[in-house]
Amino acid sequence: MLSYADYLQLLPKTELHCHFTSTMTAELFVALAGKHGVELPTSDPAHLFAYADLREFLVGFELAHDVLRDPEDIEAVALEGVRVGVEAGLRYREYYVNPQYFIARGMSYADVIDPLISGLSAAEAQYGVGFRIVVAVNRAESGAEAIRLVELMAENPRPSVVGLGMDDLTPEGLEAPERFAEAFALARSAGLRLTAHVGETDRSEAHSVRFAMHDLGVDRIDHGYRVLDDPDLVAEARERRLPFCATPVSTTICSDWQLTPDHRIARMIEAGLAVNVSTDDAMFFRTDIGREFREALPALGVDAATARRIAFNGIDAAFCDDDQKARLRSQFTAEFTALDALFQRDALLPED
């Protein structure tokens, strides 16, 4: 018997809004902390990931970078993260990585990126999950540091590193996308795709989303929930089919929003925006891409047809090439057909 939850769990999925460090499993986090003598508040995963808000989470997020010191640590996390994801229907993933955290710990840009690529390539060979990498500007650092980061990307080109994003908050606790406009312009002129975390919490504003769309010229938005406060911007985003990479479970922790049909993500879907769904920080929020579909989508009032569209939206929004997108679309279509046949048959069973 295939329930709706099973159907959503098995549905083929992309994941675009996914921070690499957060794809670590709790067990690997504790093991790597032991390997490098990094002291954790507790080794019990049940208590390791309790946060009052976004800022508290960000402290834990930074700590996770302390345990990734050797190339083999990064490769191990890459492989294990895909293994776990594939069990939940993962077929393609994009990773946000913050080289600035690692550079501050004495590693070079290439020390971080190259093992990441080799780990994800091994995972692709083993599990068939394709990938791209988006380098993310850490907003706790300055605009000048962000420019330096884009220069490092240009000095170390890698075919699978295709975009620039921005995450974290400024030292004042703001999104302030305008602070990084110059770095984004430089990235755009270097041919990189652009995305940005904006309009995430109640502390942010629709203005951040507007700035990212109009002034940074992003190709997609991470979170962007505050867009709803600006109806003109909603209409424009709908018209442009601008993708929003939403992360339902994280909003219950970072913003204390309940997953109901009145949630901002549900209203964005209702408004016709091109929403796709990801975990954001799976380990920290104790979620995975299966749970985002299986638990969050029904709570948001999303039906099967909309869930399939959300899965397809992820392909549309991906930064990979058109050939890979075409392959994903045919793979998803075939899997949808097989799953739909099972789901419809089982949905009819009680009436037989």
Ligand SMILES: [Zn+2]
């Ligand atoms: Zn994020």
